[in-house]
Amino acid sequence: MDIILKNVIKKYGSKTALDGVNLELNEGGVTCLLGPNGAGKTTMLKVLTNLTHPTSGYASIDGIKVHENPQKALMRVGSLVEQPEFYPYLRGREILDFICRIRGIPKNKITEEIERVSALTGSSGYLDRKAGGYSRGMKQRLGLACSLVSDPEFLILDEPTFGLDPRGMKEMRDVIREFGSRNGKSVLMSTHLVSEARELCDRIIIFNNGNVADDRHYRSDDLLIKVTLETESQIMERHSGFEVVENYGRTLILQRDSGTRTSDIINALQAEGILIKFVEPYNDIEAAYMSNVK
Amino acid sequence: MNRTLSQFTDGTSYYFRNYYRSRSFFLMLIVTLLVSSLLTYFSLKYIGKLPKLFPGIPTNLSPALKERLLGFLWALILLDLPVFASVFFGSPAISGEIENKTAYHIFPLPIARGVLLLSKYLAAVLITLSVLLIYLIFQGGVLLYIFGALPINYFSSIGLLVVFTFSIVAFTFLVSSIFNRNTYAYISVFLIYFLVFEAINVISEFLYKTTPFYLLDNAADIISKVYVNAGTGLFSTSLSINAASSSEIFSSVLIIAIYGIISIVAALIIFQRKEAY
Numbered sequence: 001m002d003i004i005l006k007n008v009i010k011k012y013g014s015k016t017a018l019d020g021v022n023l024e025l026n027e028g029g030v031t032c033l034l035g036p037n038g039a040g041k042t043t044m045l046k047v048l049t050n051l052t053h054p055t056s057g058y059a060s061i062d063g064i065k066v067h068e069n070p071q072k073a074l075m076r077v078g079s080l081v082e083q084p085e086f087y088p089y090l091r092g093r094e095i096l097d098f099i100c101r102i103r104g105i106p107k108n109k110i111t112e113e114i115e116r117v118s119a120l121t122g123s124s125g126y127l128d129r130k131a132g133g134y135s136r137g138m139k140q141r142l143g144l145a146c147s148l149v150s151d152p153e154f155l156i157l158d159e160p161t162f163g164l165d166p167r168g169m170k171e172m173r174d175v176i177r178e179f180g181s182r183n184g185k186s187v188l189m190s191t192h193l194v195s196e197a198r199e200l201c202d203r204i205i206i207f208n209n210g211n212v213a214d215d216r217h218y219r220s221d222d223l224l225i226k227v228t229l230e231t232e233s234q235i236m237e238r239h240s241g242f243e244v245v246e247n248y249g250r251t252l253i254l255q256r257d258s259g260t261r262t263s264d265i266i267n268a269l270q271a272e273g274i275l276i277k278f279v280e281p282y283n284d285i286e287a288a289y290m291s292n293v294k
Numbered sequence: 295m296n297r298t299l300s301q302f303t304d305g306t307s308y309y310f311r312n313y314y315r316s317r318s319f320f321l322m323l324i325v326t327l328l329v330s331s332l333l334t335y336f337s338l339k340y341i342g343k344l345p346k347l348f349p350g351i352p353t354n355l356s357p358a359l360k361e362r363l364l365g366f367l368w369a370l371i372l373l374d375l376p377v378f379a380s381v382f383f384g385s386p387a388i389s390g391e392i393e394n395k396t397a398y399h400i401f402p403l404p405i406a407r408g409v410l411l412l413s414k415y416l417a418a419v420l421i422t423l424s425v426l427l428i429y430l431i432f433q434g435g436v437l438l439y440i441f442g443a444l445p446i447n448y449f450s451s452i453g454l455l456v457v458f459t460f461s462i463v464a465f466t467f468l469v470s471s472i473f474n475r476n477t478y479a480y481i482s483v484f485l486i487y488f489l490v491f492e493a494i495n496v497i498s499e500f501l502y503k504t505t506p507f508y509l510l511d512n513a514a515d516i517i518s519k520v521y522v523n524a525g526t527g528l529f530s531t532s533l534s535i536n537a538a539s540s541s542e543i544f545s546s547v548l549i550i551a552i553y554g555i556i557s558i559v560a561a562l563i564i565f566q567r568k569e570a571y
Contacts, residue, residue, distance in 0.1 A: 012571065046569075046570065049401070049402035050401055050402055051397065051398065051401050051402065051569065051570040052569040052570065052571065053567075053569060070402075070404075071404045071405065071406055072404075074402055074403070074404050075404045077402070079399075079402045080399070081398045081399075081402065082395060082398045083395065084395070084398055084399050085394050085395040085396050085398070085399075086396060086399065087308070087309075087312040087396060088312075088316075088394075089311070089312045089313075089315035089316050090308060090311060090312050090315075094308060094311065098304060098305075098308045099403065101300065101301070101304040102301055102304070102305075102403050102404065102405045103403070103404060104297055104404075130315075143399060146399055147399075156402075
C-alpha cells in the first residue's frame, strides 16, 4: 500500500499538533513512530484514520485522500488508536460480529473469522462477556482483534502494548512482528519506548514537536556494538578491526569493520585487561532519539 | 446500496441491543411502570368523580366523553415520557462516542458516518417507543377495563406519539452532536426543552396573548388534544369537549416533522465533520 502525508498541518486552536508533516510509506514491514508524549504521533495516526481532519495538507492511502473518501481509503486498513473502548453492553463476540458485518465478510464466514482473530490475539476466553467489564488489557486485545478483522493490508496501531502485562506485551509484539513479516502487509505503529521500536521495527521515524525529526531504516546487521564494562577503563579510540565511537565510561559504543567478528573484539579488549560485563548489538536509535528529542 | 442497507440494519440491531441492556433502559422502564401504576390506581378509584376534575364540564357525561377525558389525562402525562426517554437514549448518542472513546474504533471502519448515525437514531427511536409501549398498554388496558372498548382517539394519539418520538429523538441527536461531553448534552436538552421553550411561551403569552404554536412542546400537545381540545396556555385556559380538528392535527404534525427533519439533517452534517480529539 502507498501511504502519503503531504504537508499535513493540524492545529487545535493556537496549538500546532502537526507542523507540515511529509511522509511516504510504501514498503512492507513494521514502521515505528517514536517520540515523547505530545510529539504528534497519535494526531498523525488520527489523521490517517479519519478520526481528525488536517487543517491543511492531506493524507492519502493508495491515492485516495482519507478525509475526502474515508470509506474507500480505509477499506483495507485495520486500526487501533488510543486506548480502545467498546459499547459496554455488547459482548466481545457481538462487537467482532458487528465489525465483520461492516467489513462485508459473508455471514457464513463470520464465526470462522471471529475465531481466527480472537485466537491470534488471545481474546477467545472472554468474548462472551460484556465489554463494559473488561480490563484494560482485555480491551487492548479485543481492539487488536477488531483491527485484524478481514485481514487488512495495512495496520495502524497507537501504542499497542500500553496497559498490557509482560506476557500480553510479548504476545502483542509477536502478532505485530508476524503480521509485518507477511508479504504485502505493513504496520505503522507508535510508541515512546525505544526498546520496543528497536525490537519490532524495520523503519523508525522519530517525531518531535509535530514533525519528523529523524527517519531511518534499522538494519539488524548493523556494525555497532554496545559493550558494558565491569569497571571504568582507559581505552584507545582506534583498534585493529574496530573503533570506539562513544565512550560513556563503563559503556562503550564500538563500530566494527566489516569482517570483524564480535568475538574478535571481546578477545582484543580482554587482551588489554579490560573486564567485560555485557556485549549486545547496538543501533543508534537511542542516540538519534536523544539528539532529536530535547 | 445492498451493503449500505445491511450495514444500516446491522447497526440498528446492535445499537438497539446496547440500549436495551443499558441501565438507562431499566431506569426508564421502572419510572414508566411506576407512573403507569399510579395512573391506573387513579383511574380506577376516581373514574366516578372525573367530571368534577374539569371545571365547566357537565357532570352527566356520556361514557364516550368520559373515556376521552380519561384518555386526555393519560396523554397529558404521556407528553413528557418521550422527552425523558429520548434524553436518556439520544443525548449521549453522539457526544458519548467521543467522551467514551468508542469513536476510536468505530470511525475508522469502512462505514459511512451517515449510516452509523441513522442506524443509531433508529435504534434510539425504537427503544424509546419500547418504553412508551408499556405505558400505552397500561392506558389501553384501563380504558378497555372501564369502558369495554378503545376509542379511535387512542389510536390517533399513538400515531402522533410515534411522529413526536422520531422528532424529539432527532432533536436530542442534534444537541448531542454539538458536544463532546454527555453532561453538556443532557443539560442542554433539558434547558432548551423545559426552560427556553417555556420562556418563549411565557413571553409570547404575556406580550401577545397567544400560544406560540411553532414550538415543539406546544405542537406535541396534539397528542392529548386528540382526546379533548384543552388550551394549555399560562394565562388562558380553555376547554372544549371536542377533539382537535383535522387542520389542527395536520399543522401540529407538520411542525413536529419539520423539527425532526431539520434536527436529523443538521445532526448528520455536524456528525460528518465530527473529530475525535
